[in-house]
Amino acid sequence: MASYFENSSDALVPDALKGFARAHADLVTLDPEHGFLLSRTAAPSRRVALLSGGGAGHEPLHAGYVGRGMLDAACPGRVFASPHNRQVYAGSLAAARAEGVLHIVKNYTGDRINFGIAAERLAHRGVPCARVLIDDDLASDSADIASGRRGTGGTVLIEKILGAAADTGLGLAELQELGTRLAARCRTLAVASAAHTAPTTGEPAFPLAAGELEYGVGIHGERAQQTVPREPLNGLVERMTTALLDALAPEGPVIALVNGLGAVTPLELYAVHGELATLLDARGTDLARALVGDYITALDMRGFSVTLLAADEEILRLYDAPVHTAALRW
């Protein structure tokens, strides 16, 4: 039994948002009535605002990416639940620039519908709005899954790159086109050795034997399609990397994100990255940039994800542009 430190399960998200806004008061303001965070520092050169959102429990996503060079606004839902359309609508109205707002949406039915309703409301108000749908999760790439691939780790890289592109003054259609292109060039795979702690029970969300791994988990603590025996790290990372490279077939440089899902140590994540780099080197793939750490989590799931994004010189230039948010800065 490992329950959460909280006043109550309903209070945890709003309490955390309050704390986040206070801790990063130089970067964001919180609208407590509508439940969204707004950047205080977005570049005046932007013609289009970038807004993202989704369930809580994935911190530092999305609030941690609001600020200079990245998101203009973030709308967190309850834990693992889509934000309400009114949060997205109100956040979009507050953030919108002269040429409107771009919604960056992870591919989940609830998120798609609620962001979609907000987009229809914005259209009625005459506010231009477009969407980039992120669907990078390779494990859910199956003809049997009508809703398509899930959106996971690639979200972080795509939000960063789109932020830099928005700062160069791109218009709505150009940003949407770039975001869609980035999503198509990005794939993620995740594994877990233990489930997250279910907020309602304080118990692991699903049982997993000591010698087993869930292969292909998402970011909502659901079981994967496969349970596999544990193996040494090099074999596991090789299996994941091979699948990602087969799916992407990158011809140029790649950006890698080795991401902890909440309860894996930095020690392990760097070991994962070491294996990944060795494999990419051996295959002649140019590992041009890398992020290693907890960037998109699933509460306290003991697992990690590997994301590869097939870049080019222009994408690398946008990736390298300065960013200053709570969770990402250079």
Added chain:
Amino acid sequence: MTTSTSHDATATDGWMRRFAESAHATETRLTSLDQQVGDGDFGTNLTAGADAALRRLDQLPGGDTDPAAPLEAAATAFLDEVGGTSGPLFGLLLQSLAAAVAGSGPTTVAYAEGVTDGLAAIRRVGDAAPGDKTLVDALTPAAEALRATPAGTPPDQALAAAADAAWEGVRSTARLRARMGRSSYLGERAEGIPDPGAVGVGLLFASAQGVVTDLDTHLG
């Protein structure tokens, strides 16, 4: 029973109030339907939206003669104050109706345009097509019925035709298997049960005429 041949603010206000009454009168039955094919919360969400709509209707300035205002008030209530997804989708439909009425008055032509626009918005948002066992299966025939009504037809008559077409669509959902949403996981177990969201569409159009208290006469 309203029998006016043309609509005004009183008519649209009455329509929305009767929709709220219909939602309350059928909540238990809607909940039981949704417990069989969905999350079980549709009845509660629809009445929550109805109550929020009534609060907003009561706040409209007395003597308001804008026939779009009651539709807009109900739209905002369903969009802003209802959880889940079905309730806000009703808000989108009402928002399109309000916009059409604001543009060309509470006429049969405006209702046809508003319902057609609302249906298009709901289909964009939900990615649902006819035959998927959703509210689209009731809204599509309702929109067709409205468009098929001659322009000079009194709105009440046009909305009555839309209601008949919607109920027919509701009955068709009982024969369908869901492709999306919670009931898609149930496969053939959901067959024989109409889609609760579609029932809500039937209630909306039927409430233009009067309060619906007995759902089973429409479910066949």
